[in-house]
Amino acid sequence: MRRMQATIQVFSPAATELEINRNAIKLAMGYDATHAPFLYAGLVDELLEQAQQYLALQTGYRIFPPGEAKAANGRVQLQDTILGTGKLIAGRLKKIAGAAIFTATAGAEFDAWLRQFFAEEDPVSGFIADLIGSEYVEAAADWIEEKISGMASSFDLGCSNRYSPGYCSWNVAEQHKLFAFLPTGFCGISLCDSALMQPVKSVSGIIGIGPAIVKKEYQCNICNLQDCYKRQIQPRKSQHETS
Amino acid sequence: MPELLEKLTYAVERGKVDRASAFPPDLAAADGADELTRQALAAKISANEILQNALMPAMAKVGDKFGRGEAYIPDLLIAAKAMNAAMKHLQPFFKSGAAQHRGVVVIGTVVGDLHDIGKNIVKMVLKGDGWNVVDLGVSAGVEKYLAAIAEYPGCYVGLSALLTTTMMQMEQINAAIKEKFPVTKVFVGGAPLTQEFNDKIGADGYFANPHTFTQYLQTL
Numbered sequence: 001m002r003r004m005q006a007t008i009q010v011f012s013p014a015a016t017e018l019e020i021n022r023n024a025i026k027l028a029m030g031y032d033a034t035h036a037p038f039l040y041a042g043l044v045d046e047l048l049e050q051a052q053q054y055l056a057l058q059t060g061y062r063i064f065p066p067g068e069a070k071a072a073n074g075r076v077q078l079q080d081t082i083l084g085t086g087k088l089i090a091g092r093l094k095k096i097a098g099a100a101i102f103t104a105t106a107g108a109e110f111d112a113w114l115r116q117f118f119a120e121e122d123p124v125s126g127f128i129a130d131l132i133g134s135e136y137v138e139a140a141a142d143w144i145e146e147k148i149s150g151m152a153s154s155f156d157l158g159c160s161n162r163y164s165p166g167y168c169s170w171n172v173a174e175q176h177k178l179f180a181f182l183p184t185g186f187c188g189i190s191l192c193d194s195a196l197m198q199p200v201k202s203v204s205g206i207i208g209i210g211p212a213i214v215k216k217e218y219q220c221n222i223c224n225l226q227d228c229y230k231r232q233i234q235p236r237k238s239q240h241e242t243s
Numbered sequence: 244m245p246e247l248l249e250k251l252t253y254a255v256e257r258g259k260v261d262r263a264s265a266f267p268p269d270l271a272a273a274d275g276a277d278e279l280t281r282q283a284l285a286a287k288i289s290a291n292e293i294l295q296n297a298l299m300p301a302m303a304k305v306g307d308k309f310g311r312g313e314a315y316i317p318d319l320l321i322a323a324k325a326m327n328a329a330m331k332h333l334q335p336f337f338k339s340g341a342a343q344h345r346g347v348v349v350i351g352t353v354v355g356d357l358h359d360i361g362k363n364i365v366k367m368v369l370k371g372d373g374w375n376v377v378d379l380g381v382s383a384g385v386e387k388y389l390a391a392i393a394e395y396p397g398c399y400v401g402l403s404a405l406l407t408t409t410m411m412q413m414e415q416i417n418a419a420i421k422e423k424f425p426v427t428k429v430f431v432g433g434a435p436l437t438q439e440f441n442d443k444i445g446a447d448g449y450f451a452n453p454h455t456f457t458q459y460l461q462t463l
Binding site: 040114122194200 | 315316317320321323324327355356357358359360363364367406407408409435
């Protein structure tokens, strides 16, 4: 019987390979997607096009095969490292046998591009470019999640949702433990003492793997972080349009 | 004269920066805040009158819409951009003392944190509301804040952080400020912050968005 192997992989997906939801960006701006003023809707399209030349997307994972991960009592154990994820995440990962650590980034040039708008006192474009960065990084994380999930299913294993330090009561300082498992500069991301990732438009996290693991519907109500991109892009009640 | 100021108010409220700005589309061919301010100064309207009777009321109108849920962050920002286009023409009058800012706000992202989008948005809105904003940039440590407060007596201070790790720096910075400048008010903002955290570290207020911050500052 084939067994999942420990692997580390980095990918550089083209921006065109990712599914970008323009309506999510409008929702994050505060508007219903169908009612975003012409000015901003046009600017979103214009900046999305401009962004292509500054994006240097990288995403990757490290796989911990079944037998290398377990979760209980508010903790997730990867090999000999204990992650203090808190009860919420550990509860959702209680059936894991293995795991994947992942990162994704829009790249340093993208950070510089969006900062330039504020330097030029064009805060509207800067604000929208920031949301575009968030959308691309989340899309890159979706992309790598799908890759991990596809690989796991080829071994008859399931995958959990992805969870990141800083969300669902998992202390962001724990990001150091995740990065300790990755080669220095993995995906071009570095970590400051304060657990800040650079480039700033980056995400990291963990996905549980196991024969009895299933992905659940995404739910913001399990997390208490109010001012979060994912919460901002949840469709409002009056919002029916999809892209 | 009042008609010119009314036009200026409307231009700022709608975010019409200058004649060349394509937005808003219904004002495409109209003069913007830039031209209207120059016209007002040429018509011998004082800088202070322009500020008090045209620009600030414009930002107040946008702020009120924001408060009612009829405008969003981009609307605040584009109005602030138009306001800043007008303010550039008033700078000489601020320097000479013929016009006054509402006051000085020293803002920065605290040490260890490099996120500045939120701080920059607050800065634009504050400037648009008539405040002189001293921006300490990112990863600003306690010494930077203390030096700025010494340079701008009577200023207010805004601390920004986006991480739960870096927001802890706020406690130390706030304590150092209170020790050296006991009457200086220190405000905090950023995604992971809450009023409870503000209360715990003894800061003077937490604001979830730039509009409520500027509204509060006006009451002081």
